[in-house]
Amino acid sequence: MILSKDAIKDIIPWEKAGIKLPKYELEKMIEYTSKNPIWIHFGSGNIFRGFLAVLQQSLLNSGKIDTGIITAEAFDYEIIDKIYTPYDNLSLLVLMNSDGNLEKEVIGSVSESLVADSLRKDEWERLKAVFSKKSLQMVSFTVTEKGYALVDINGNYLPDVIHDFEIGHKTPKHLISKIAALAYTRYLNGKHPIAFVSMDNCSHNGDILKNAIKVVVEKWLDNGYVESDFLSYLNDPHMVSFPWTMIDKITPRPSEKIKESLNKFGFESTEIVCTDKKTFIAPFVNAEVCQYLVVEDHFPNGRMPLEHAGVLFTDRRTVDMVEKMKVGTCLNPLHTSLAIFGCLLGYVLIADEMEDVQLRKLVDKIGYDEGMPVVINPEVINPKDFLDQVINERLTNKYIPDTPQRIATDTSQKMAIRFGETIKTYCSHPSLTAKDLKFIPLVIAGWLRYLLGIDDEGNNMELSPDPMLFELKEYLKDIKLGNIDSVGDSLKLVLSNEKLFGLNLYDAGLGEKIEVYFKEMIAGKHQVRNTLKRYL
Numbered sequence: 400m401i402l403s404k405d406a407i408k409d410i411i412p413w414e415k416a417g418i419k420l421p422k423y424e425l426e427k428m429i430e431y432t433s434k435n436p437i438w439i440h441f442g443s444g445n446i447f448r449g450f451l452a453v454l455q456q457s458l459l460n461s462g463k464i465d466t467g468i469i470t471a472e473a474f475d476y477e478i479i480d481k482i483y484t485p486y487d488n489l490s491l492l493v494l495m496n497s498d499g500n501l502e503k504e505v506i507g508s509v510s511e512s513l514v515a516d517s518l519r520k521d522e523w524e525r526l527k528a529v530f531s532k533k534s535l536q537m538v539s540f541t542v543t544e545k546g547y548a549l550v551d552i553n554g555n556y557l558p559d560v561i562h563d564f565e566i567g568h569k570t571p572k573h574l575i576s577k578i579a580a581l582a583y584t585r586y587l588n589g590k591h592p593i594a595f596v597s598m599d600n601c602s603h604n605g606d607i608l609k610n611a612i613k614v615v616v617e618k619w620l621d622n623g624y625v626e627s628d629f630l631s632y633l634n635d636p637h638m639v640s641f642p643w644t645m646i647d648k649i650t651p652r653p654s655e656k657i658k659e660s661l662n663k664f665g666f667e668s669t670e671i672v673c674t675d676k677k678t679f680i681a682p683f684v685n686a687e688v689c690q691y692l693v694v695e696d697h698f699p700n701g702r703m704p705l706e707h708a709g710v711l712f713t714d715r716r717t718v719d720m721v722e723k724m725k726v727g728t729c730l731n732p733l734h735t736s737l738a739i740f741g742c743l744l745g746y747v748l749i750a751d752e753m754e755d756v757q758l759r760k761l762v763d764k765i766g767y768d769e770g771m772p773v774v775i776n777p778e779v780i781n782p783k784d785f786l787d788q789v790i791n792e793r794l795t796n797k798y799i800p801d802t803p804q805r806i807a808t809d810t811s812q813k814m815a816i817r818f819g820e821t822i823k824t825y826c827s828h829p830s831l832t833a834k835d836l837k838f839i840p841l842v843i844a845g846w847l848r849y850l851l852g853i854d855d856e857g858n859n860m861e862l863s864p865d866p867m868l869f870e871l872k873e874y875l876k877d878i879k880l881g882n883i884d885s886v887g888d889s890l891k892l893v894l895s896n897e898k899l900f901g902l903n904l905y906d907a908g909l910g911e912k913i914e915v916y917f918k919e920m921i922a923g924k925h926q927v928r929n930t931l932k933r934y935l
Contacts, residue, residue: 402486402668402682407505416664418491419504422460432466432510435534437703439526441574442541443472443479443512444678445650448490449686451539451598455508457708464703467510469529473574474542476514477674482682483512486668491683493657495798501660502688515577517570530581531588536700538578539596540608541646544812545866546574547601547611552811552870552898563615567624575611579619582612582639586629592638592699598646598692600726602816603719605641605695609633642695643715645722647730649793650686652679654800677864679805687799689788693721693779711779720777727820728770729786733762733794734806735817736842741803742863743848743855743927749806750797753790757931762790764838764935772831773824804863810846811867811899818843819901826907834908841934843904844916847890848927853880855927867899881923890914 400412407413407420438455440447447470458464470488472479482490488509494502513522529535540546549560556564563576571577578595585591595612597604616633619625633639658669661683668682694705696712706712725731737752740761744752752758766786774782793799818839825833850871854860857880862868874893879885894904894913904910919930 400666400668402489402491402505404487404489407489407507412665413505416666417503418666421456421505421507423462423465423507425507428459428465428467428507429510432469435466436469436529436532437464437466437534438537438539439469439471439529439535440539440541441471441473441515441578442543442546443470443483444475444541445652445680445684445686446541446646446648448506448509449492449650449684450646450648450690450692451541452490452506452508453492453504454692454705454708454710455703456504456506458703458705459508461707463707467508469511469513470509471513471515471526473515473577474546475674475676475678476516477672477676478678478680479512479514481672481674482680483509486682488512489682491661491666491668493661493683493685494688495657495685495796496688497792497796497798499798501657515574517577517580526581527584530585533589533591535585535591535593536698536702537594537596539598541598542574543599543809544601544816545809546599547597547607548812548866549573549575549611549614550898552867552896554898560615564618564622567619567622573615576615579612579615582633583616583625583629586632590632590638594640594642594698594700594702596642596644596694598644600646600731600813600816602722602726602820603643604722605643609641636697636699638699640697640699642697643718643722644695645691645693645718645725647692647725648686648690649799649801650684651799651801652805653681653683654685656800657683657685685800687793687796689793691721691725691780693718713779717777717779720775721780723820724774724777724780724782724785726816727818728774729766729782730789731813732765732770732817732821732839732842733789735810735813736761736765736845737794738803738806739810739842739845739849740927740931742807742860743845745854745856746803748797749801749803750795750799752803753795757928757935760935761838761841761931762794765842766790769836769838770821773821773828807849807863809865810863811865811871814843814846814899815901822900822904822907822909823902826902832908834912836909837934840909840913841916841930843894843900843909844913844920845927847875847893847913847917848920850875851878851880851921855925857924878921880921883918883922886914886918886921890917
């Protein structure tokens with residue numbers, strides 16, 4: 400069996416292998432979507448393929464809709480060229496149950512895949528045509544936190560952003576500039592309403608997306624590339640909306656064990672690719688079963704009935720509470736904590752870390768003791784039940800091949816969201832104080848120790864990709880393992896950086912505490928473990 404539109408027409412071998420196939424006519428769906436696109440998604444990686452595309456497939460299978468999704472990739476073009484195009488935009492979803500049972504389904508809801516680059520003219524023109532269509536209802540995003548960043552750690556605009564300010568909307572380089580340019584195309588071709596929907600793990604992600612686009616458009620306005628009415632169009636919520644969302648599903652990099660399992664029963668399309676941008680991706684997607692998507696119900700041009708696929712539509716206030724619960728307390732901080740210390744202690748699976756006495760206690764303390772006191776119950780999801788599921792079922796699932804090294808990617812972009820928001824809540828709380836926090840500061844100190852690139856055995860350790868890695872390592876370059884005095888004032892510029900943490904950690908009363916933890920961890924070999932034992 401290979402993954403192609405022709406191959407899945409012979410349904411018998413797929414049924415024998417226990418693989419579900421699309422229940423709709425692929426060619427008819429592709430044709431209809433081409434003429435009447437409703438949903439385009441930016442960020443063509445595993446969370447899109449293993450979650451969002453599956454939602455649309457559910458609606459297609461039930462006959463509630465007749466259009467698929469167009470996906471566009473603006474960062475890692477190899478994803479399109481090596482994973483989508485060769486396999487007719489199909490993918491194989493493998494859901495990994497905690498009992499080891501694998502549920503398998505061919506996902507065909509992606510009608511078209513494009514590289515979002517003005518230098519690839521045919522694809523760029525196609526994107527402009529899609530954005531010009533009145534039928535288009537939603538432009539969604541899973542581009543990670545760094546996708547929205549226009550500035551570096553020092554607040555300086557990135558080179559691509561400066562280029563886009565100066566050149567205008569015809570040949571944009573940065574993702575946000577590309578979206579602004581395509582929005583301008585929509586404006587010029589009828590001022591049709593649209594919803595821009597960030598589905599990334601950022602607090603108030605809709606506002607982050609909107610504000611980034613506005614920065615670019617305001618610069619273009621100043622430089623005479625667009626008219627003021629375009630900015631008015633973007634600012635009119637009856638025409639253009641930026642809903643807040645919360646998304647939750649673990650879709651780790653493709654597993655060699657899953658590849659072997661698929662090969663055993665004759666599925667051949669299993670080549671795992673590592674792109675030049677360090678994306679690990681394959682024709683199959685392995686993912687956990689559990690998933691949540693909560694969306695602010697604000698769509699000026701209408702929307703698909705995704706509630707029939709399990710999406711929770713609600714108001715902005717509720718999304719905010721759910722997002723803070725998940726991203727700021729009950730899941731993402733635990734993931735990042737395990738990622739940091741897992742790398743330092745030589746772990747290669749998140750689930751294995753949950754059998755480590757100190758690390759299991761660490762996530763318990765951060766979740767139950769330091770996180771839950773500032774969680775507001777959003778009602779649509781019970782926080783205690785959610786946290787129990789995360790700690791007792793999801794993070795412990797040995798069949799999810801998630802690695803601390805993957806989770807450690809782009810940690811600089813996550814600190815303000817995963818820890819800073821909780822710290823700020825403690826600072827403003829009438830009966831709590833940030834100075835009483837013990838375990839969140841311990842994780843931040845662990846992250847700084849991780850940035851030295853030396854594990855707890857004293858060996859050099861490869862650091863996961865991060866857009867601020869060079870700057871951060873430069874701040875810490877004089878610190879030597881085994882020499883506490885070498886720390887000096889090296890940490891102060893980092894811990895006081897509000898762009899990193901959302902606030903000055905010294906003003907919160909935590910900077911000095913983090914320095915103490917950090918010095919304990921660099922005292923010599925095995926001092927990361929000894930520090931964890933000391934406090935846990």
